[in-house]
Amino acid sequence: MFIGAIGCEPLQLRRVHLENSRWLDVYRRNGGYEAIKKVLDTMSPDDVINEMKKSALRGRGGAGFPTGMKWSFVPKDSPKAKYVVCNADESEPGTFKDRYLMERDPHMLIEGILIAAYALGAKTNYIYTRGEYKYLIDIMDVALDEARAAGLLGNKILGSDFSCEIYTHTGAGAYICGEETALLSSLEGMRGHPRMKPPFPAISGLYASPTVVNNVETLTAVPDIIKMGGEAYQKLGTEKSGGTKLWAVSGHVNQPGVYELPMGYDDMEKFIMEDCGGIANGKQLKAVIPGGSSVYIMRADQIIGKDVRMDYEGLVAGGSMVGSGGFIVMDETVDIFESTKNLTEFYKHESCGWCTPCREGTDWLVKIFKRIENGGGRPEDAQLLLDICDNIEGKSFCPLGDAAAWPIQSAVKRFPEDFEKHLVNNSRGESKHKGELL
């Protein structure tokens, strides 16, 4: 599997190929913990937040919310404890970038959290990692111990007045716990149900205290932003999407992997056909899901010859979203009906059950997909799927409901032929199932 940068100097992936890259001394010899030193020696919390704003860094967890702005929402005068929580739940299908950052460069994450904690006045911080990534929790625990022993964590960090702690925490297998409010419920020892927003976590998060939840890749960008300055970081990307972004490429390409690209990379076709080595086995490209399973699926003809720019605005213009950067490539042999069924089963399994549209809707969708697969497709089923999606999208308690609807809506609309072929011309179709609800 490829891990590296294309079209820019590696930033986030700068150290991943060094021998023993996860150890403190290697990190320090390669520029590590210089940023926190700079922060403690020369910057106020407001200075840090200002640099973050200038960097135009947008959250890498999926929503793309400007990080500097998020940090500035935390009330300065609140007497309550404040928390930074790193979201390492990484469960969005197609996404596997945070894993390599933590595996290969755990101290970069620790330094990022330290700087965030300083900016927000947080004394206790957690890294919420999905339970399946136990080996990463072990790696982080070792790195945290190293940092503690070196005076980089705990009391009076690097001899300053700043003290803080970072702890690892484990999830236990639930995609919904990647959603920030569900994550906080889970971290409080509850079932992982989302909470009403507002209040946003910045006002009332963990233990009802001001909390910033950030993705791993967001926090690992922080040390470089501080070192090079927000403006320089922004210039690596575009005006509204600063810096570089990791893309986790999987599916039918010759060279899957984690690719670091500058934001605004031109263009998606070149990325697939050249950088990722083209489509495997000499096949043709059929479809791409560019930002994790929750975003709109794109047809090949929305990509080939279309100069789709790879950043937040470029992908929206191209008909999809950056999402988590989980880039799934499908060749001409894939039946989009089947791939969509696969993802719908995922959302049904992961629906937390809290609200009716999502819980019942995803279940119903899967039942319809199964009926069609078993030869009981009816011509009106494409519309039926869209109708159900319409009753989930925008009507669910949290964004998981939308995330379940979008892949289906875009697939039915962009690949009608793949659905139609299951809905007509089948001998066992209509009559057999007539009168049944599903």
Place this chain on the structure above:
Amino acid sequence: MSQQPINIQRLSQPVQMPDEIATFSPKVEAEIDRHLAKYPVMRSAILPLMFIVQRERGYLDPPGVSYLAKRLNLRITDIWEVATFYSMLHLKPIGKYHIQVCKTLSCKLLGSDKITQLCVKKLGIKVGEMTADGRFSLSEVECLGSCGTAPMFQINFDYHENLTAEKVDQILESLA
């Protein structure tokens, strides 16, 4: 009132008061203390502690659940409420080697079905079952973050990636 009967068996278990409470070695107790020390609120340690109980006792058995309730100062039902939410927490015994084949899209595209079929054939059990000797259990799970090295399965906490028929054979032989 006509109500769909809900799964009584699952709900009735938590209210049974088991007479036995699990005990652990001082070493494990110390590990549990370390986790409790991380949080201002004890209940936050519930997931890490559940994994420890599961590791020590094979699954969240009633004495283990009672232990957690006592240690965290919660009710038995609080423990069950959380345990039933998360797919990695097991309320019944699983195999010594718990095989979890990823079935989500990227793995599917690269042949996860074949990997599951191989396991089914080789172990002689269906998905969701356990071998009679309790050595292996087989399940299909959602994306495990190895999409770039698909197809894959996880056995207990170990990742096995870029799987081929030969590799699956080899791995299962080595554990048999």
